[in-house]
Amino acid sequence: MTRIVLFENIHPSAKEVFNGAGLDDVVTHASSLPPDALREALATAHAVGIRSRTHLDATLLAGAPDLRVIGCFCIGTNQVDLDAAMLRGVPVFNAPFSNTRSVAEMVLAEAILLMRRIPEKNARVHRGHWDKTASGAFEARGKTLGVVGYGNIGSQVGTLAETCGMRVVFYDVEAKLPLGNARAMPSLEALLGQSDVVTLHVPGGKGTKNIIDAAALAAMKPGAILINASRGTVVDIEALHESLAAKHLSGAALDVFPTEPKSVDEPLASPLIGMDNVILTPHIGGSTQESQENIGREVAEKLVRFLQGGATKGAVNFPEIPYQDPVGSARILHVHRNSPGALGTLSSLMAEQGLNILSQNLQTRGQIGYVVSDVEGKVDDTVLAALRAHPITVRCDLVP
Numbered sequence: 001m002t003r004i005v006l007f008e009n010i011h012p013s014a015k016e017v018f019n020g021a022g023l024d025d026v027v028t029h030a031s032s033l034p035p036d037a038l039r040e041a042l043a044t045a046h047a048v049g050i051r052s053r054t055h056l057d058a059t060l061l062a063g064a065p066d067l068r069v070i071g072c073f074c075i076g077t078n079q080v081d082l083d084a085a086m087l088r089g090v091p092v093f094n095a096p097f098s099n100t101r102s103v104a105e106m107v108l109a110e111a112i113l114l115m116r117r118i119p120e121k122n123a124r125v126h127r128g129h130w131d132k133t134a135s136g137a138f139e140a141r142g143k144t145l146g147v148v149g150y151g152n153i154g155s156q157v158g159t160l161a162e163t164c165g166m167r168v169v170f171y172d173v174e175a176k177l178p179l180g181n182a183r184a185m186p187s188l189e190a191l192l193g194q195s196d197v198v199t200l201h202v203p204g205g206k207g208t209k210n211i212i213d214a215a216a217l218a219a220m221k222p223g224a225i226l227i228n229a230s231r232g233t234v235v236d237i238e239a240l241h242e243s244l245a246a247k248h249l250s251g252a253a254l255d256v257f258p259t260e261p262k263s264v265d266e267p268l269a270s271p272l273i274g275m276d277n278v279i280l281t282p283h284i285g286g287s288t289q290e291s292q293e294n295i296g297r298e299v300a301e302k303l304v305r306f307l308q309g310g311a312t313k314g315a316v317n318f319p320e321i322p323y324q325d326p327v328g329s330a331r332i333l334h335v336h337r338n339s340p341g342a343l344g345t346l347s348s349l350m351a352e353q354g355l356n357i358l359s360q361n362l363q364t365r366g367q368i369g370y371v372v373s374d375v376e377g378k379v380d381d382t383v384l385a386a387l388r389a390h391p392i393t394v395r396c397d398l399v400p
C-alpha cells in the first residue's frame with residue numbers, strides 16, 4: 001500500500017487523481033504541521049505533498065525511510081533540501097506554470113492601486129476623511145514597470161502591463177527573449193534608476209538574498225513603488241521600512257515576508273504594519289481557485305507517473321527519465337552513486353538474480369545515477385534485498 005500524505009490544504013483535485021490511479025491511502029492535513037507532528041506524519045509516508053510553508057530539511061528527510069517522492073504543489077522548491085532528497089534517491093516535483101497567471105494579475109492590480117494611492121485613500125475614508133484630491137495619483141499609461149526576474153511570472157506581468165500602456169523594462173541574470181515591446185536592462189541598477197514601479201520575480205535562496213537592500217532602494221526613483229510577490233528573503237525589510245518612512249518610495253505591496261506566520265491566528269510581525277501606503281497580503285499571490293485546482297492535478301499526475309512508472313521528467317533535483325510503457329514482467333527503479341561502471345555492476349547483479357533485462361534507461365545528474373529497468377523474471381523480496389544490499393545502491397524500488 002502506498003501512503004500519500006498531503007499538507008497545507010492541497011486542492012481536492014489531487015486526491016481525485018490519486019484515487020483515480022488506484023492510490024487510495026491518501027491522508028490530508030489542512031495546514032502545515034509543527035515539527036513533532038510533521039516528523040510523525042512523514043515516518044510512514046511513501047509520498048508527500050506540500051506547499052510553500054512546510055520545510056523539509058535533511059534531518060526530517062532522514063526520519064522518513066520509506067519516502068519515495070516529494071511533490072511541491074506550488075512553484076518554489078526552496079523549502080526542501082533538494083540535495084539531501086536527491087542523495088536519498090527522492091525526486092522532487094513542482095508545478096512550474098499553474099499559478100503564474102494568478103500572481104501576474106495580482107501584481108498588475110497592486111501596481112495600479114498604488115499608483116492611484118488607493119490603499120491610503122481607502123484607509124482614510126474608513127477613518128472618516130474625505131480627501132478628494134489628485135495629488136500623488138497617476139495613470140499607469142506611460143509609466144515604466146521594471147521587472148526583476150523575467151521568467152514565467154515576470155514576463156507575464158510585463159505583457160499584462162503593456163496592455164495598460166506601461167513601458168516595460170526587465171533585468172534577468174540570464175538572456176531572455178523580450179515579449180511585446182519589453183527591453184532588457186544591462187544591470188539591476190539601470191532598471192532601478194528608471195522604473196516607476198519595480199516588481200520582483202526571482203527565486204528565493206542565497207543568490208537573491210536582500211538584492212533589494214538600502215543601496216538598491218536608494219537607487220530607485222523618488223516616489224517609486226516596490227512590489228514583492230517572490231520570496232521574503234529578497235528584500236531587506238528594515239531598509240524598505242526606512243525608505244518608506246523617509247518618503248523616498250511612495251508605496252509598496254508585499255505578499256511574502258522573511259518570516260511568515262505559521263497559522264491563521266498568528267499575526268505578521270513586520271515594521272510595515274500600520275503603513276497605509278503598503279499593501280500586505282498573506283502569501284496569496286498564487287492562491288486562486290483556478291490555480292489551486294490545476295496545481296492539484298498537475299503535481300498529483302507527476303507523482304502518479306513516478307510512483308507507478310518511475311518517470312522523473314520535470315523533477316527539479318533528479319536525473320530525468322520520461323514515462324515509457326512497461327515491457328517485461330517487472331520494472332525496477334534503481335538509484336546509485338554516480339561512479340564509473342555502475343550500470344555494468346547493476347546489470348551483473350540483475351543477471352546473478354536470474355533477471356533478463358528487456359529495456360534499460362540510465363540518466364545521471366551530479367552525484368547520482370538513475371536506472372529504470374524492465375526485466376523478465378521473478379522479482380521477489382529476496383531479489384530486491386540483494387539489489388538494495390549492494391554498496392552502490394542508494395535506493396531500489398519495484399513499481400507495478
Ligand SMILES: NC(=O)C1=CN([C@@H]2O[C@H](COP(=O)(O)OP(=O)(O)OC[C@H]3O[C@@H](n4cnc5c(N)ncnc54)[C@H](O)[C@@H]3O)[C@@H](O)[C@H]2O)C=CC1
Pocket residue numbers: 075076077096099100103148149150151152153154171172173174201202203204207208211229230231255256283284285286287
Ligand atoms: N507569491 C506567491 O504566491 C508566489 C510566488 N512565487 C515565486 O515567484 C518567483 C518567480 O517565479 P517564476 O517566475 O515561476 O520563476 P522562473 O524560474 O520562471 O523565473 C525566475 C527568473 O529569475 C531570474 N533570476 C534568478 N536570479 C536572479 C537575479 N539575482 N536577478 C535577476 N534575475 C534573476 C531567473 O533567471 C529566471 O528567469 C519564485 O520565487 C516563486 O517561488 C511563485 C508563485 C506564487
Ligand SMILES: O=C(O)C(=O)COP(=O)(O)O
Pocket residue numbers: 051052053073074075076077099283284286287
Ligand atoms: O508557488 C509558489 O512558489 C508560492 O509561493 C505559492 O505558495 P503556496 O502554494 O501559496 O504556499
